[in-house]
Amino acid sequence: MLNDLVETILLIIAGLFPIINPPAAGFIVLSMVPHATAAERAELARRISLNSLIILLASLSIGAYVLSFFGISIPVLRVAGGLVIGFAGWNLLHASADEEREAEPNVASSAARIATLRAKAFYPLTLPITVGPGSIAVAIALGTGSPRGGLAPIHLVGVAIALAFLWASIYVCVRYAAYVERWLGPIGTQVAMRLFAFVLFCIGLQILWLGLAELIGSVHVK
Numbered sequence: 001m002l003n004d005l006v007e008t009i010l011l012i013i014a015g016l017f018p019i020i021n022p023p024a025a026g027f028i029v030l031s032m033v034p035h036a037t038a039a040e041r042a043e044l045a046r047r048i049s050l051n052s053l054i055i056l057l058a059s060l061s062i063g064a065y066v067l068s069f070f071g072i073s074i075p076v077l078r079v080a081g082g083l084v085i086g087f088a089g090w091n092l093l094h095a096s097a098d099e100e101r102e103a104e105p106n107v108a109s110s111a112a113r114i115a116t117l118r119a120k121a122f123y124p125l126t127l128p129i130t131v132g133p134g135s136i137a138v139a140i141a142l143g144t145g146s147p148r149g150g151l152a153p154i155h156l157v158g159v160a161i162a163l164a165f166l167w168a169s170i171y172v173c174v175r176y177a178a179y180v181e182r183w184l185g186p187i188g189t190q191v192a193m194r195l196f197a198f199v200l201f202c203i204g205l206q207i208l209w210l211g212l213a214e215l216i217g218s219v220h221v222k
Contacts, residue, residue: 008158081133086204
């Protein structure tokens with residue numbers, strides 16, 4: 001029983017953690033809301049981590065049924081998600097320092113800024129920046145692969161523990177990315193953000209290519 005629990009936890013974490021990459025997600029969120037206050041970052045971390053948990057849970061449990069209902073295949077999901085992620089990475093990569101200074105908040109617009117941050121918490125900061133089509137596709141695949149002996153309560157406990165770990169990782173990385181920013185300094189932070197933006201752009205292209213390759217392969221098979 002203990003072996004089944006550990007195996008379930010490790011399977012989900014090993015499958016999803018590298019794709020979600022909470023440390024990178026924390027830095028990317030930081031680069032997209034560079035002037036948020038500590039309280040606003042805490043609120044964003046709470047919302048993003050909760051949204052991510054809901055998306056992963058839904059993908060594991062009913063993701064395959066939802067895609068089937070709308071007639072959407074995994075390759076098409078990857079193509080669409082890859083385009084969105086690649087576009088977001090491109091914009092971050094080419095954002096100028098002048099644009100960032102213009103985005104600096106002022107007291108008069110604090111209410112509007114809070115509303116804007118809350119709107120961004122789901123799109124694009126949660127979907128597709130933190131939990132994108134790659135994570136969703138893996139979660140759906142994990143959800144459709146049942147253990148040989150069928151699902152047991154111990155497997156559900158393992159899923160809950162693994163999701164709790166992922167949720168906590170996302171929250172901590174998004175919440176405390178600003179502290180890493182202070183340690184790196186202005187120049188180091190700019191370098192790190194540009195690198196993560198480039199990585200995000202490459203991830204988008206990789207997901208796009210995987211989807212296109214599967215679609216082209218299915219055409220040749222037919």
